[in-house]
Amino acid sequence: xxxxxxxxxxxxxxxxxxxxxxxxxxxxxFSLPVLCVLHLPDDRHSQLxxxxxxxxxxxxxxxxxKERISAGQVYVxxxxxxxxxxHDLTLSLSQxxxxxxxxxxxxxxxxxxxxxxxxxxxxxxxxGANEDGAKxxxxxxxxxxxxxxxxxxxxxxxxxxxxxLALHQPDHILTLSGxxxxxxxxxxRAC
Amino acid sequence: MTSERNTDIEIRxxxxxxxxxxxxxxxxxxxxxxxxxxxxxLRQFDCLTVSALQERVLHDPGMFMQLLQFLTIPVSEMFRDxxxxxxxxxxxxxxxxxxxxxxxxxxxxxxxxxxxxxxxxLREEGLLERTILYATDINPHSLDKAKQGIYSMQSMREYExxxxxxxxxxxxxxxxxxxxxxxIMDSSLRDNVTFADHSLATDSxxxxxxxxxxxxxxxxxxxxxxxxxxxxxxxxxxxxxFLVLGSKESVDFSAYSERFEPxxxxxxxxxxx
Ligand SMILES: C[S@@+](CC[C@H](N)C(=O)[O-])C[C@H]1O[C@@H](n2cnc3c(N)ncnc32)[C@H](O)[C@@H]1O
Numbered sequence: 001x002x003x004x005x006x007x008x009x010x011x012x013x014x015x016x017x018x019x020x021x022x023x024x025x026x027x028x029x030f031s032l033p034v035l036c037v038l039h040l041p042d043d044r045h046s047q048l049x050x051x052x053x054x055x056x057x058x059x060x061x062x063x064x065x066k067e068r069i070s071a072g073q074v075y076v077x078x079x080x081x082x083x084x085x086x087h088d089l090t091l092s093l094s095q096x097x098x099x100x101x102x103x104x105x106x107x108x109x110x111x112x113x114x115x116x117x118x119x120x121x122x123x124x125x126x127x128g129a130n131e132d133g134a135k136x137x138x139x140x141x142x143x144x145x146x147x148x149x150x151x152x153x154x155x156x157x158x159x160x161x162x163x164x165l166a167l168h169q170p171d172h173i174l175t176l177s178g179x180x181x182x183x184x185x186x187x188x189r190a191c
Numbered sequence: 192m193t194s195e196r197n198t199d200i201e202i203r204x205x206x207x208x209x210x211x212x213x214x215x216x217x218x219x220x221x222x223x224x225x226x227x228x229x230x231x232x233l234r235q236f237d238c239l240t241v242s243a244l245q246e247r248v249l250h251d252p253g254m255f256m257q258l259l260q261f262l263t264i265p266v267s268e269m270f271r272d273x274x275x276x277x278x279x280x281x282x283x284x285x286x287x288x289x290x291x292x293x294x295x296x297x298x299x300x301x302x303x304x305x306x307x308x309x310x311x312x313l314r315e316e317g318l319l320e321r322t323i324l325y326a327t328d329i330n331p332h333s334l335d336k337a338k339q340g341i342y343s344m345q346s347m348r349e350y351e352x353x354x355x356x357x358x359x360x361x362x363x364x365x366x367x368x369x370x371x372x373x374x375i376m377d378s379s380l381r382d383n384v385t386f387a388d389h390s391l392a393t394d395s396x397x398x399x400x401x402x403x404x405x406x407x408x409x410x411x412x413x414x415x416x417x418x419x420x421x422x423x424x425x426x427x428x429x430x431x432x433f434l435v436l437g438s439k440e441s442v443d444f445s446a447y448s449e450r451f452e453p454x455x456x457x458x459x460x461x462x463x464x
Contacts, residue, residue: 065410065439066417081410081439084223093410093439094224096264112223115195143195 001146001171004186005120006069006085007032008113010106010136012039012128014156016048018176022126023056023074025180032186034074035063035085035113037106039130042079049076065093077104084112100132110136119144122186124179126150128160138168148172148179201241202229208245213255215329216392217262219416225262232261256332263330264411267304268349269342271406272438273356276312278458280358283433284316287401293322294400296427298391298420299408300326303337304350307366308357309404310380315360319383325398327389334386340376342367347374391420396427403428406437414445421447425463434461 011018015038023034040048046062052074053060063075069089077083081093083104099105110123110133123140125133127150141147147170152158154175164170174182202225206217217225229241236257238244247254270276287293297306306326313319328334342350351363367374389397391408403424409417424434425447434442434451436459442451451461 064441066414066444078439082224084221086222086413090414092221092223094221094264095266095407095410096224096227097266108223108227111227115199115223115226 001122001182001186003120004032004122004146006113006117007034007122007124007183007186008110008140009034009036009124009126010038010110010128010133010160011036011126012102012106012130012132012157012160014127015039018126018150018156019052020055021176022124022180022183023052023058025177025184026058027184028058029072030058030184030186031072033069033071035069035077035083035091035109036075037077037083037104037109039102039104039106039128039132040079046079049078052076063091063093065091067091077109079104082108084108085116086112087116089116100130102130102132106133107136111139114140114143114145117145121145122148124148124150124183125161125164126176126179127155127157129157130160131163133160134163134167137164137170141168141170146171148174148182150179151175198230198241199226201245202226205229205241205245205248208249209255212249213252214393215259216390219392219413219419220411221413224411228261228264232258235261259330260332263301263328263333265301265330265333267301267407268346268353269304269308270350270353270357270359271305271308272458273353275435275438275458275460276308276353276357278455278460279435280312280316282455283402283435283460284312284318287433288316288318290401291321293318293402294398295322295324295402295404296398296400296424297324297326298389298403298405298424300328300334300337300386301330302333303340303386304342305404305406306337306384307340307376307380308354310384311354311359311366312357314380319380322383324384325400326384326386329388329390329392331388334388338381338386340378340381342374342376344369344372344374391423392416396423398427399429400427400432401429402433402435404435406435407440409436409440418446421445421451425450428463430463432463434463435459436461
């Protein structure tokens, strides 16, 4: 996978553990930005960045409005605002209606990031009991980006990966450990 | 991929056409959200392309008004982020009191919920009588709703909890009359409120103020337009006046970061330095 400039990850039910496993596999010097949307109740959302940062020993921040995306940084969307990527590679927040009952919505992050990064984007959709993200992942693929779907048999809840597979043929269908391994190889080639 | 590129071009043209024809300036709004809202409107209006939507909008002012409802995100709540209003009450009101007469500007007031929240808070603090409130927005439909002050009882029940958490001291029901599933706000709350059409993108300052509240509006602007809006607020505010922003907004990355100092940082309450 050459030329990947950013990674976007979406997950819902079972997503915290899945995210730990995938991000935990990244080497310390991983240099690509990683943007994540996880569906969580609002009150748990607010601590996600902190918890991830402590456990992963890598920089994790809740995404701020108009912040410039920086290399090697993990961003998570905070509660009750959608997170988007702008063409100038800054982040923006918004409060349009929830999508599939979710705000932040995975689709909004994926689609806007595909518009900004084009074929330089890698999209990853993990476990979840919701169809959010399926459309966005297909959109990434249609805009020249690469896509990975967690193997539904490996997922704690299969609905989200299955919804994605119903819409498009991803580049890879992998277990969590397979996704982690693949991401870990990205960085060395990116530099 | 080429169709995506076409869409982006068409959106720019539509926004330019709206500016030339109706003087509403969306050219410096955050692109991702504007694009989503236009594509959403496209589906609602059964247009196949943004160009088709542009043709209708250009030739039919009524169509533009309908599109404006999609472009402006007219959503609000009373006592939204209760801790913010609690901080206003505890930290700002004691200082605001020191001015003999007070002017407050609620910029991007939408359908009025924020203005009524502010008026209720000021009344409970005994300041409403000596305060003039300017409530501005670019969406005339929202301003009409704000002037009417009629909200569904269902949403009022949610706001009641916000009101309590925001340090509300009375029975929330004292501020409205219930009728046919709606709540009609006590009209004396808006005796000192002037509702006006005003754009942070194209208009200038109209009054000196002691406090500006602009919540959940700046996130829809790009940096350049955020700086323009903050410039207006800075110009309008008197010496040591207050600026209050939405919970995800700040002056930190702006050209005005040095000219406002945080008073209650987590609640996005600043003071002109
Ligand atoms: C999400 S609402 C915020 C309502 C309220 N302030 C709150 O926080 O609940 C955003 C409002 O900003 C208004 N707005 C958008 N662009 C504007 C501009 N250029 N000048 C003034 N208001 C604007 C919209 O019409 C809309 O009513």
